[in-house]
Amino acid sequence: xxxxxxxxxxxxxxxxxxxxxxxxxxxxxxxxxxxxxxxxxxxxxxxxxxxxxxxxxxxxxxxxxxxxxxxxxxxxxxxxxxxxxxxxxxxxxxxxxxxxxxxxxxxxxxxxxxxxxxxxxxxxxxxxxxxxxxxxxxxxxxxxxxxxxxxxxxxxxxxxxxxxxxxxxxxxxxxxxxxxxxxxxxxxxxxxxxxxxxxxxxxxxxxxxxxxxxxxxxxxxxxxxxxxxxxxxxxxxxxxxxxxxxxxxxxxxxxxxxxxxxxxxxxxxxxxxxxxxxxxxxxxxxxxxxxxxxxxxxxxxxxxxxxxxxxxxxxxxxxxxxxxxxxxxxxxxxxxxxxxxxxxxxxxxxxxxxxxxxxxxxxxxxxxxxxxxxxxxxxxxxxxxxxxxxxxxxxxxxxxxxxxxxxxxxxxxxxxxxxxxxxxxxxxxxxxxxxxxxxxxxxxxxxxxxxxxxxxxxxxxxxxxxxxxxxxxxxxxxxxxxxxxx
Amino acid sequence: xxxxxxxxxxxxxxxxxxxxxxxxxxxxxxxxxxxxxxxxxxxxxxxxxxxxxxxxxxxxxxxxxxxxxxxxxxxxxxxxxxxxxxxxxxxxxxxxxxxxxxxxxxxxxxxxxxxxxxxxxxxxxxxxxxxxxxxxxxxxxxxxxxxxxxxxxxxxxxxxxxxxxxxxxxxxxxxxxxxxxxxxxxxxxxxxxxxxxxxxxxxxxxxxxxxxxxxxxxxxxxxxxxxxxxxxxxxxxxxxxxxxxxxxxxxxxxxxxxxxxxxx
Numbered sequence: 001x002x003x004x005x006x007x008x009x010x011x012x013x014x015x016x017x018x019x020x021x022x023x024x025x026x027x028x029x030x031x032x033x034x035x036x037x038x039x040x041x042x043x044x045x046x047x048x049x050x051x052x053x054x055x056x057x058x059x060x061x062x063x064x065x066x067x068x069x070x071x072x073x074x075x076x077x078x079x080x081x082x083x084x085x086x087x088x089x090x091x092x093x094x095x096x097x098x099x100x101x102x103x104x105x106x107x108x109x110x111x112x113x114x115x116x117x118x119x120x121x122x123x124x125x126x127x128x129x130x131x132x133x134x135x136x137x138x139x140x141x142x143x144x145x146x147x148x149x150x151x152x153x154x155x156x157x158x159x160x161x162x163x164x165x166x167x168x169x170x171x172x173x174x175x176x177x178x179x180x181x182x183x184x185x186x187x188x189x190x191x192x193x194x195x196x197x198x199x200x201x202x203x204x205x206x207x208x209x210x211x212x213x214x215x216x217x218x219x220x221x222x223x224x225x226x227x228x229x230x231x232x233x234x235x236x237x238x239x240x241x242x243x244x245x246x247x248x249x250x251x252x253x254x255x256x257x258x259x260x261x262x263x264x265x266x267x268x269x270x271x272x273x274x275x276x277x278x279x280x281x282x283x284x285x286x287x288x289x290x291x292x293x294x295x296x297x298x299x300x301x302x303x304x305x306x307x308x309x310x311x312x313x314x315x316x317x318x319x320x321x322x323x324x325x326x327x328x329x330x331x332x333x334x335x336x337x338x339x340x341x342x343x344x345x346x347x348x349x350x351x352x353x354x355x356x357x358x359x360x361x362x363x364x365x366x367x368x369x370x371x372x373x374x375x376x377x378x379x380x381x382x383x384x385x386x387x388x389x390x391x392x393x394x395x396x397x398x399x400x401x402x403x404x405x406x407x408x409x410x411x412x413x414x415x416x417x418x419x420x421x422x423x424x425x426x427x428x429x430x431x432x433x434x435x436x437x438x439x440x441x442x443x444x445x446x447x448x449x450x451x452x453x454x455x456x457x458x459x460x461x462x463x464x465x466x467x468x469x470x471x472x473x474x475x476x477x478x479x480x481x482x483x484x485x486x
Numbered sequence: 487x488x489x490x491x492x493x494x495x496x497x498x499x500x501x502x503x504x505x506x507x508x509x510x511x512x513x514x515x516x517x518x519x520x521x522x523x524x525x526x527x528x529x530x531x532x533x534x535x536x537x538x539x540x541x542x543x544x545x546x547x548x549x550x551x552x553x554x555x556x557x558x559x560x561x562x563x564x565x566x567x568x569x570x571x572x573x574x575x576x577x578x579x580x581x582x583x584x585x586x587x588x589x590x591x592x593x594x595x596x597x598x599x600x601x602x603x604x605x606x607x608x609x610x611x612x613x614x615x616x617x618x619x620x621x622x623x624x625x626x627x628x629x630x631x632x633x634x635x636x637x638x639x640x641x642x643x644x645x646x647x648x649x650x651x652x653x654x655x656x657x658x659x660x661x662x663x664x665x666x667x668x669x670x671x672x673x674x675x676x677x678x679x680x681x682x683x684x685x686x687x688x689x690x691x692x693x694x695x696x697x698x699x700x701x702x703x704x705x706x707x708x709x710x711x712x713x714x715x716x717x718x719x720x721x722x723x724x725x726x727x728x729x730x731x732x733x734x735x736x737x738x739x740x741x742x743x744x745x746x747x748x749x750x
Contacts, residue, residue, distance in 0.1 A: 029715060099619075115617040120586025129718070129737045130559075130585040133684065137587070137611050138619035144638035163737060170543040170736045176495050179719075184695065184711055246716035250687045257642035 004093070004336050005309050006268040009155040009327065010036075010255070011060070012248050013053060013101060013128070013162035014288060016277035017046060017297040019245050027191040028242040032253035033299070036272050040303025041315045041362045047373040047385060049324035051276040051288040051295040053103045053125060053162070055376075056324050060155075060275070061085055061104050061112075063328030063339065063354045065376060067405030067457045070106060070465070072379045074125075077106035077462035085153075085328050086112035092337040095150045097142065100135040101157030106462065116142050116154075128160030128248065136251045140258050148263065153331065158251060161244030164278060167237070168286055172225040178232055191238040193231055194282040194294075196426035202433070204415045206381050206394040207290060209479040210472075217472055218289055226286060234281040241280050259305060266306030269334050271327065274298040283427070291383040291392045292427055296375050302330075302362035309334075312364045321373040321385065325355030333357035374451045379469060380406060380414075380476070384448045390427070391444030392417040396480060397473035403466055404459040408452035414480075416441065494700055496709070496721040497734040499542050511557050512540055513703060515741045516731065520705050533747030534565035535660060535729065537740040539582070559584055562740060564660050572597045573604060578657045586615045591685050593655055599665040600652035600679060603628065607655070607685045626685055628653075633688055645688035652679035656689075663694060663710050664728040671696045671708065681714065691715045707731055 018025055022034035023042070049059035050066040050073075058064075058071035061084040066072045070079040078084075084107060089096040098113035101123045109115060117138035123131050139156055146152060170176075179185045203212070210217045214224070226233070252272075259265050275298070279285035282294040289295065300322045304311045332339045360367045372386040380395045394414040395406035406412060418432040418441055431437045460466060493499075499508035515538050539559045563579040578591040593607035609624040624637040631646040647653045654662060659681075666677050676695040683689055692714030699708045700723075707723040723732040733740040 110617070117613070117615055117617050117619040119584070120613070120615045121584050127584065130582055130587070133687075134585045134587045134611075134613060134615075134619075137613070137622045138617070140624075140637055140640075141619050141622050144640050166543045167736055174495055174498060182697070184697070184713060184719075240719070243716060243718060247718075250716055254642070254644065254686065257644065258637070258640050261640035261642060 003267065004151045005334055006151050006264050007094075007153045007331055007334055008259070008268050008270045009153070009331070010158070010252060010270060010272045011155065012158050012160065012245070012274045014164065014276060014278045015161055015245055015248075015274035015299060016280070016294050017044065017299050019161075019242065019278075020299055027189075027239070029246055030249040032249045032256055033272065033301070035253075035256060036270060036301045036303040038314045039305050039311070040270070040301050041312045041317055043300040043302075043320060043322045043358065043361070044316055044318045045320060045373070045385075046273065046298050046300030046322035047296050047324070047375055048274075048276045048298050050376045051290065052377070053101075053275050054105055056275045057102065057104050058107075059324040060327050061107065063325050065325060065354070065374070065455055067376055067379075067407070068455055070458065070460055070462070071104065072376065072405050072460075073465070073468065075105060075468055076460065076465040078104055079458055080106070084112050085331060088332070088337070088339075089153045089335060090114075092335065093150060094335055094337075095152050097152060097154040099138050099142070099154065099156045100131065101159050103157075105464075113155075123157075123159065126159060126162050126165055128158065128163045128244070132158050132160055132248060132251050136254050139255050143255070143258050143262050143264065146264070151267075151335070152264075153335070156255065158248045160248035160251075161241055161278065164237075164241045164244050164280075165287060167240055167244075168219075168222045168226070171229075171233075172221040175228075179236065180232055185236075185239070189239065190232075190235045191242070193235055194238075194280070194426070196282050196292075196428045197234065197284060199283040199428055200417075200430040202415075202430045203417065204381065204392065204394040205476060205479045205483065206378060206414070209476055210378060211285060211290060213479075217475055219287065222286060234284075237286070238280050241278060256305065266304075266308035268304065268306075269309040269311065270301075270303040270305070271330065272299060272301040272303065273324075273327070275324075289378060291375060291377050291381055293390075293425075296377075296383065296385075298324075300358070302358060310363050312362060315364075317361060320361055320369050321371070322358060323355055323370075323373050323375075326358050327355070329355045329357040330359055333359045372447055374448070376405075379472070382407070382448055382452075384444050384451070385421075386444065386447065388420060388422045389440050389444060390417075390419045390421050391441070391448065392419075393445075393448070397476040399473070399477060401466075401469050401473045402459070403461075403469060405457045407455070407457065408449035410445065410449060413445070416445075418444065492703070494702070494709070494721075494723075496697075497542055497723075497732055497739045499540070499739070508540060508557060512739065512741055515540075515743055516705075517703055519731075519742050519744065520703075520725075533567060534563055534745070535742060536744040536746065537562045537564075537733070538743045540739045540741060541737075542734050542739040543736050559738065561743070563746075564657060565746070566661065568597065569594075574601060574658075574661075576655070576658060586613045588612045588614070589684065591655070591657060593658075593685060595654060595658055599662065601654045601658040601662050601665075602652065603654050603658075603682060609685050624686065626682075633682065635686060644686065645690060647680045647688070647690060651690075652677075654679065654681065655685055656681045656683045659694075659712070659722070660730045660733075663712075663722050663730065664724055666694065667696075667708065667710065667724055667728075670694065670710065681717075683717075687716070689714050689716050692717065697721060702732075705731070
C-alpha cells in the first residue's frame, strides 16, 4: 500500500455480536455484513467501552474511556478540551466526513466533520426507519461524486436496529395479540428463548435500581409492560429485532455495491462495528445499559472489498480483546498520523491509557495485546472480561457526589458478579460469593483497579450530567440503605 | 379492538406522555375523509390517494425544540393511471418532515393483480437538510433475474428475483392488497411475493394474509398483514370500497385524507 487509504467506518446501533448470519445465527439473514466478514477479519471478542449510545460514541470520537470523555452515560457532555477524530483527521491531510447518527452530547458534529447528512431534524437516538435510507442516499451521492484529491475518512452512523426501542415503547401499555395463535407466524420461524432467560438474580445494586425495581431508573414503563410477557412475547421480540438488523444490512449492501463501482474500492479499508448490543430477552432484560455479554459485546470487522489494503480475509479472530477505544488508534494507524498524546500507543505496546490499533491483528501479525477488556456503565458500573472469567461490579455512590467518575477505590466497591465464561458462557451462575473463587475475584479486582489507575478521569462540570448523577446517586443510596436495614 | 379510544392495537399510539393526542388527530383525519360523500368512490378507479403520515410509537418527532401541535410527519401521494398499452403508470410523492427526504418515485406495472414491475423505474430524492447532501437521481430496471440500479454512472445489482416470482414495488401494494383481498380472505391462504422497497431495496421473501375485520367509528375495515424478511410487520386496513384507509407498522401510521380523481 503506497498511499494512505480511504477509511470507511460503518456502524450500526444496538447490534449484538451474534446477530450476524455469517457467525452461525440461523434466524437472521445479513448477507452484506457477511460480505464484510468474507473480505476481512471478524474479531469475536469485541466489547464496547460503555453499553449506551452517547457514552460509547464519545469513545469512538476520542479513543478514551467514558469516564474520561465527560459522557459516562446517555446524556453527559463531552469535555471541550478533548480533540476528536474529525478534528484530528481534518488537520492531517484527510477529509473527515460524517453521515447519520452522531449522538455525542457537547460536541457539534458539524464543527468537527464535513457532514453529508445529519437529518432535517438532527438525528437523536432513534428513527432508523426514516434516517437510514436518507443516509444511504447521501453516501451514494458522496461516493459517486467525490473528487479524491485527499483520502477520506467517512463514518456512517446507521440508527437501526435501535428502532427496537420503539418496538418496546409500543408495548408499554398494551398487549399485542399473539401472531402465532393468529397463524401469521409459525413456530419454526421464531428464535428460541435465550439460554440465560432464567438467570442468577444476585446482581449489583446498580443493576437492580436501574433495571429491575418497579420504579427502575431506566425505562420503568417498558419494564412494567414486559413483566407480563409470556415466552412467546420474548421470542417475538427477538424475531422483530432481527428484522431491524436485516433492514440496516440492506442499507449497508447498497453502500458496498456502490463503493465497489468507484475508483476507491481497492484503497478503502472498512471498519464495521456497533455501539452496543441488545439484551433481547437474555437475562429477562431488554435494550442495553447492563454489563452482560449481550449488551456489551459487539461485532468488529476490519475489511477491504479489494486488494489494496492488506487484510486477512474470511477469518475469525477469537483470541484478542477489542475495545471501543481501539477505533481511534486503528484509524490513525491506517491514516499514518500521530495520535494525540492521550491516545497514543506505539505499535506493539500494551496501552497505558486508551486503545490499540487493531491493524496489525487484521494483517495477521502477532503482537503483544491486552489480556482483558474493560467496560464502564452508568457512571458507577464496571466490568473486566478476561480469558476465562468475567467480573462485574459497581462503585457505591457518595454523599455528596464529587462528580469525578469513581475509581480506583477498593473501599467503595459494591456488589460483584463473577462468571466463568468457559463453563457458563450465558452468565447464569454468579460465582462471586462461592468458596474457591476468592483468588479469582481478587485477581479480577486487581486488574480493574490497575486499569482505572491509568485513566484520566476529569471532574464533570456541566450542569446537565451533574443533575443526573445527583438524582441517580440519591436513588442508589436509598437502594444501599435498604440493604443495610434488611 | 382492545385499546384506547377504540383504536386497533396496530395503530393505537397511546404512549402516555405524548401531547398532542394521537388518537384525536388520527380519528379527525379518518372521519374527515369518510364524512365526505366522495368517500364512496371505488378505490380502483381513483387516480390518486393522499395519506397523512402520523407516528406510531416514533417519538423523535416531538423532542425538545421540535415539540409541536401537529403530529403529522409528512404525506404520501399515490397516483396511478392506466396507459394505452394497459400498463399502469405510478407516481409516488413522499414527503418526510423528519428526515427531510422528498422522494418522487415513478414506475410501471403490468395490469395484473400483483402489479408486476415492468420496464425502467426512476427515483428522484431531494433533501433540504443543512448538510452537503441535497439530491440523488437513480434509474433501475430488471435484466433477466437481476434487479439493477444506476446512479451517477455507477451500476449496481441489488439482488435477483426469479421470473416466476410475483414482484412489485411496495407502493403498488395500495392496489395489490385490495385486488387480492377477496381471494386471500376467501381462501384463508397467504400470497407470497417479492418487493422492491422504494424501488431500491429488494425484499425477496414476503407474505400477505388476512388479519381480521373491525369497525372504526362505524366504518367497516378489513385488515391484512404483510410480513417479510427485512421488513417491519405492517397492517393494511381496507374500507368496503377497496381503498387502503390506514396503513400502519409500529413506527408510523398512514391515514387516508383525500382521493383525487376517479368516478364518484
